[in-house]
Amino acid sequence: MIGIVLVSHSEALANAAMELALQMVHGTQPPIRIAAGAAGGFGTDATAIASAIDDLVTTDGVLVITDLGSAILSASLALEIRASTHQVVISDGPFVEATMAAVVGAAAGSSLADITAEASNALSAKKTQTVTAPDASAGDDTAAGSPAASAEERLINPMGLHARPASLLVLTAGEFSADVELTNTTAGRGPVNACSVIGLLSLAASRNDRIRIDANGPDASQAVNAVKQLVLQGFGELS
Amino acid sequence: MPETLTIDAIQQWLHRFASEITTQADWLTELDSAIGDADHGTNMVRGTAAVVAKLDVRSTSTVQELLKAVGMTLVSTVGGASGSLYGTFFLEMGRNSPSSVQLDASELENALRAGVNGVIARGHAAVGDKTMIDALEPAVTVLSRSLADGRQLHGSIAAAAAAATTGRDSTEPLVARKGRASYLGDRSAGHIDPGAASATILVAALAASVDEGNAR
Numbered sequence: 147m148i149g150i151v152l153v154s155h156s157e158a159l160a161n162a163a164m165e166l167a168l169q170m171v172h173g174t175q176p177p178i179r180i181a182a183g184a185a186g187g188f189g190t191d192a193t194a195i196a197s198a199i200d201d202l203v204t205t206d207g208v209l210v211i212t213d214l215g216s217a218i219l220s221a222s223l224a225l226e227i228r229a230s231t232h233q234v235v236i237s238d239g240p241f242v243e244a245t246m247a248a249v250v251g252a253a254a255g256s257s258l259a260d261i262t263a264e265a266s267n268a269l270s271a272k273k274t275q276t277v278t279a280p281d282a283s284a285g286d287d288t289a290a291g292s293p294a295a296s297a298e299e300r301l302i303n304p305m306g307l308h309a310r311p312a313s314l315l316v317l318t319a320g321e322f323s324a325d326v327e328l329t330n331t332t333a334g335r336g337p338v339n340a341c342s343v344i345g346l347l348s349l350a351a352s353r354n355d356r357i358r359i360d361a362n363g364p365d366a367s368q369a370v371n372a373v374k375q376l377v378l379q380g381f382g383e384l385s
Numbered sequence: 386m387p388e389t390l391t392i393d394a395i396q397q398w399l400h401r402f403a404s405e406i407t408t409q410a411d412w413l414t415e416l417d418s419a420i421g422d423a424d425h426g427t428n429m430v431r432g433t434a435a436v437v438a439k440l441d442v443r444s445t446s447t448v449q450e451l452l453k454a455v456g457m458t459l460v461s462t463v464g465g466a467s468g469s470l471y472g473t474f475f476l477e478m479g480r481n482s483p484s485s486v487q488l489d490a491s492e493l494e495n496a497l498r499a500g501v502n503g504v505i506a507r508g509h510a511a512v513g514d515k516t517m518i519d520a521l522e523p524a525v526t527v528l529s530r531s532l533a534d535g536r537q538l539h540g541s542i543a544a545a546a547a548a549a550t551t552g553r554d555s556t557e558p559l560v561a562r563k564g565r566a567s568y569l570g571d572r573s574a575g576h577i578d579p580g581a582a583s584a585t586i587l588v589a590a591l592a593a594s595v596d597e598g599n600a601r
Contacts, residue, residue, distance in 0.1 A: 215565065216565075223460065
């Protein structure tokens, strides 16, 4: 599993971001270390970041997520002074959103490269939902062709496809080898990769929106069925 | 006749840097309160005091070892951008110093240049961005030119310190383009950059230590 180091000027901020993200994880939690504050106050400390990275030496790689400018500076120095040599990437994603994407991705067993891309792209969901966003069609550059399995269902849970159901969907889709894509056919957004929590959030799918599930791969129909069941059950959010 | 900076002179430089930082801490913090988070004086006092404490208990055998130890101490005690940047300065100086007990003029020049280049690489700052680079870059440039012109080490370091002071003062009208002050935009103009101010103290402390007859 991938490890995560949260680098913040504020320990309270880092702890809160971690807790918020861990709300999305219901199975094994990914290893997370916090390197926040410096000399008892606000700041970042490269030696603390280096030991946090060294502490995660048994993971399959580490993503470092930073808040304000000097956090990046301290993180880059930490890469030079650390004792370990395992793979480490400093994310350029926004702190809270990237933490969410990385924690969910790591819990789903994604690779460091995939989680890095997810975290980097973590602003796209917010951009889709603001009025200034120019274009909401995220990731629809894949070649057309009929998928091996498809289904279309209406979202029935009150809050639509928000963060918790999105992370549940990522975990479910991640259990299959088939590539699963979701499209919000009501709003004309997508398709997006079902293993991307940020991609799913960018669908901005509300209650009663119709969601198309497409899958390609050896277990495509099982994957579509599993995702369909989640949607039909309102992601367990129906009281 | 080769001039050298002994390990004792380097230690004296660091002691002098720490005491000057302490003397000017309130001013540094005042500068930082105008465009930052008002902790530069406090942070530098804490870091340089830790360096002095380390010098007192630990005997380092080579210049390289001494400068690296100073760098690591600053990284872990100053905090924030200043800790990483001053830490990088001394770590790079150390990495580019010989494993000996003294530096000759060209070795000192190389080490200082490497330290400044390390800071530039770490912070991606250039002259005119209203950072410590506005003091450090002209200082090492003047040092190199002066040594190339055949001047003595102590005279060349004094010229470098003067160049740092000029560079520091040049930051006053600038709009910050790096660090947290850059969020202030035009409001950052009209204040000397605190990092350039502490970096000038660093170069001035070196000049004073060389002047006291440690360069032979």
